Amino acid sequence: MPNIALISLYGVENNGVRAISSLLKKENINTYLIFFKRWVNNDIRPPVEKEKEMLISLLKDLGIDLVGISFTSPFLKIAQDLTKRIKDVLPAKTVWGGIHATVKPDECLGYCDIVCRGEGEYPMLELAGTYANNYSLKGIKNICYTEKGEIIRNETRPLIQDLDSLPFQDYGGSSKFFIEGRMQNIDPLNYSRELRVFASRGCPFNCSYCYNSILRKLYKNQKYHRIRSVESVIAEIQYALDRFKAIRKIKFDDDTFIFPSDWIREFCAKYKSRVGLPFEILFNAEFMDKEVLKMLKTAGLKRIQVGIQTGSKRESKEDYNRDFPENKIRQFATASKGLGLDAVYDVILDNPMSTFEDKKALIDFLLKLPRPFDLFMYSLTIFPGTELCETLLVKGLIGPGDVEGEANKSFYQFRLTFSYPRKKEDLFVACIVSLTSKSFLPRPLISLLMRSNFLREHPLPLLWFAQISNCIKLLYILAKMSMEGSLNIWKFKEYGTPKRFLIQ
Missing domain, CATH: 3.40.50.2300 (Response regulator)
Incomplete structure (x- = not known):
């Protein structure tokens, strides 16, 4: 062999x-x-x-x-x-x-x-x-x-x-090497405070910007979204925790944490008794169920990341091939706040097909959601072969050099930052969107800034204000992570350096 x-x-x-x-x-x-x-x-x-x-x-x-x-x-x-x-x-x-x-x-x-x-x-x-x-x-x-x-x-x-x-993931042991600046004979997860776990493969959705839109075609007429048994998931987590003693949190990295009710009940009971660490999930609000959230909260759920992407029904359906369950998202936001769960909303900016009305719809929607919440703001990245990529190429809104592989935009702008060159209107929108997650800023003030034609044409003062507001929130987030024991130098660098700050 x-x-x-x-x-x-x-x-x-x-x-x-x-x-x-x-x-x-x-x-x-x-x-x-x-x-x-x-x-x-x-x-x-x-x-x-x-x-x-x-x-x-x-x-x-x-x-x-x-x-x-x-x-x-x-x-x-x-x-x-x-x-x-x-x-x-x-x-x-x-x-x-x-x-x-x-x-x-x-x-x-x-x-x-x-x-x-x-x-x-x-x-x-x-x-x-x-x-x-x-x-x-x-x-x-x-x-x-x-x-x-x-x-x-x-x-x-x-x-x-x-x-x-399938056997569990290959964790730990002497057959791992990590190269970054130097070579170490070690599994790099030894340095991590967070373990990422998959309880399923595939995704039940077909968003146009995502690789799942390609894989579904490759595997047509097959069951694409598949789930593991609860026992398999819990046993693998225990297997990993035996090897990585620094782990303080579990993140379920499934495209969306959607499982049958019997699976959820079994999971909550076994996770609480055999793992017991705080965990977070990715979630689609279409499947909002307050009783499920309660069970997950009791089992240790602390944070839920929900993909909103846009506040525009047109952009959601026509550009991204997604439903926009507005009422379900609001119900989720209310329920998660009532349960004391941290909510994080994913949004996408820099879509070349997006109109100003689409962008304004996102801001209006975010301003209606109960605070506090965090934002993961993503700059639209074009991956080869996706439905969205083909659409943008046909419309002439991008060229082959804008597609990842030829391009490497995600090296420096996967998560949105203010330093990336944008048109004045797009910078204005990015700044306003970032302000919506700052609980210390009154909503009427953000609405007032949104209506300012002067700032739309001259966004520099707004940029300074947004940057200062973001730094204040990042300090709070880092302090919170430090108290939870989930902060180390790797995690700190994910959020920013003096030249690069992520927006929350």
């Missing part, structure tokens, strides 16, 4: 490579995980020469025969560079996986030997099994490769429906 290295670019959680590694190790295949740098919101720094050399030296020292690289579209050029360096000095085969490889397999085969589309556990297991036969790729589902100048796309493997059949 080969020695395998799975490299995660800028993602220390990377559940994909951790899941693949676990299955390979279960079958006694020697597998190493290499976490090559980490994600920091709006501060993604390309690798320096020293870091690249450390990676190549490590692969040589480990005697690697097969290198898998997992990445998302913004990191395409980094993946190209690293793969070329690997192929120049090592005889190892290179495999690309992750969402970009799934969306653009033909493009990717110009740089790597093999592409794995979709779920990678069993394709990588079968690929490892062909090592003695010089990697015979014929018939391995999800695999694409080039043979005699022709691109071969093998059949797509059905989605894994029984998620409980």
Whole structure:
């Protein structure tokens, strides 16, 4: 069997490579995980020469025969560079996986030997099994490769429906390496105060800006949103907590935390008795149920992140292919405040199809929501192959150079900051939206600022005001996190440096 290295670019959680590694190790295949740098919101720094050399030296020292690289579209050029360096000095085969490889397999085969589309556990297991036969790729589902100048796309493997059949994520141990400035033989989650967990795969929705809109087409006529058993989820959390003693909080990173009522009841009982840590979830207000929120609160729920994205029904439906359950969101906001839950609302700005009325609708809606709440403000990022990407390209509102892979906007503007160059009107709107989450500012004052034609044309004074207000709130958030024990230097840097502050 080969020695395998799975490299995660800028993602220390990377559940994909951790899941693949676990299955390979279960079958006694020697597998190493290499976490090559980490994600920091709006501060993604390309690798320096020293870091690249450390990676190549490590692969040589480990005697690697097969290198898998997992990445998302913004990191395409980094993946190209690293793969070329690997192929120049090592005889190892290179495999690309992750969402970009799934969306653009033909493009990717110009740089790597093999592409794995979709779920990678069993394709990588079968690929490892062909090592003695010089990697015979014929018939391995999800695999694409080039043979005699022709691109071969093998059949797509059905989605894994029984998620409980998979081993737990590969956590801890001596087979992990972390490269950032230096190389450490350690699982980088040892430094984390937060453990991210998935209780499901897939998403029940089909938003136009999201990769799920692509994957649903790839897996049409299959059950796309699949859930694990409660016992599997709880046992995996306990497994991770035994290895990472610094964890103080659990974040369920499912696209949306939607489960049958029986599942929720069982989860609440087992989580409270066997885990007991504070947790947070991502949620869609369409499924608002106050009794469910009460149960989750009793089990340890502290924070809920809800995707609003826009306050405009037109923008929500026509641009984003989403419903806008206005009344449900308000009911959720009222219920969460009554239960003492922290609410965070996701909103998207910088949509080139958005009108001023769409933008104003978002501000008006946010001003009606009960405080306190936090905002995660995102600058619309265009990912290749999504429905929204194709629409914007056809309309001529963006060019190929604006799409992630060619572009890397998410390196510095995934979460919205005021420093990004914008038209005056868009800067004005961003400032006003940011003020809506500041409980110390009266709503009538924000409404007054919104109606100012002078500030709309000359937003600089408003920008200063918004920046000062944001700094005040960030100090409060950091103090709160410190008291909860969830703040460390990694988390601090996520929120900002002197040159870059996230908006809350």
